[in-house]
Amino acid sequence: DVKVTQSSRYLVKRTGEKVFLECVQDMDHENMFWYRQDPGLGLRLIYFSYDVKMKEKGDIPEGYSVSREKKERFSLILESASTNQTSMYLCASLGQGITSSYEQYFGPGTRLTVT
Amino acid sequence: GESVGLHLPTLSVQEGDNSIINCAYSNSASDYFIWYKQESGKGPQFIIDIRSNMDKRQGQRVTVLLNKTVKHLSLQIAATQPGDSAVYFCAEKSGYNKLIFGAGTRLAVHP
Numbered sequence: 486d487v488k489v490t491q492s493s494r495y496l497v498k499r500t501g502e503k504v505f506l507e508c509v510q511d512m513d514h515e516n517m518f519w520y521r522q523d524p525g526l527g528l529r530l531i532y533f534s535y536d537v538k539m540k541e542k543g544d545i546p547e548g549y550s551v552s553r554e555k556k557e558r559f560s561l562i563l564e565s566a567s568t569n570q571t572s573m574y575l576c577a578s579l580g581q582g583i584t585s586s587y588e589q590y591f592g593p594g595t596r597l598t599v600t
Numbered sequence: 601g602e603s604v605g606l607h608l609p610t611l612s613v614q615e616g617d618n619s620i621i622n623c624a625y626s627n628s629a630s631d632y633f634i635w636y637k638q639e640s641g642k643g644p645q646f647i648i649d650i651r652s653n654m655d656k657r658q659g660q661r662v663t664v665l666l667n668k669t670v671k672h673l674s675l676q677i678a679a680t681q682p683g684d685s686a687v688y689f690c691a692e693k694s695g696y697n698k699l700i701f702g703a704g705t706r707l708a709v710h711p
Binding site (some may be wrong): 489516518520524525526527528529530533535543575577579585586587588589590591592593594 | 608632634636641642643644645646649651689691693696697698699700701702703704
């Protein structure tokens with residue numbers, strides 16, 4: 486079974502703090518994604534990575550950056566946390582196999598509160 | 601007042617009934633669609649997917665129907681159980697391996 490883990494389930498940070506959210510997958514997947522989830526807005530893509538050291542902006546990258554130094558790990562960084570970044574953050578991974586599925590495997594999420 | 605989009609549409613069904621969750625997608629060129637289930641406190645889990653060269657696909661107790669003419673997707677759950685209570689998301693493939701998610705529908709199953 487694919488396992489995607491996130492470093493924290495709950496996190497409380499203060500405005501202006503630098504925040505690191507870590508995600509690790511154990512299936513040697515090439516693609517990894519960071520989403521934020523807000524009520525009624527579904528999942529919105531922040532950044533994704535299709536290979537080590539490669540990154541692409543998603544739909545809402547402002548205020549975030551990412552790092553992919555190793556294939557299994559994808560980090561989301563909030564350089565200076567703001568209250569409007571209070572949200573649920575979900576990490577996902579996707580293999581580059583020969584199947585026709587684009588199923589992304591999700592971690593359990595990190596609920597971040599910025600006060 | 602409240603803003604549009606902050607509240608999920610909710611489908612309430614009786615245990616044992618069939619449920620139909622609907623989804624409209626935006627891109628007529630999309631060639632792959634997927635349904636996820638998200639239980640409280642968990643990440644989304646894959647339910648079923650379908651390619652655009654099909655109009656129906658069945659899994660265990662679930663069926664996905666695709667109507668490309670009106671850009672509509674539906675998820676049918678047979679004999680709905682309390683364990684089916686969750687938020688359901690549809691998504692369409694966009695570009696290189698990305699998915700665009702809908703806002704979600706909450707399914708509430710009552711005994």
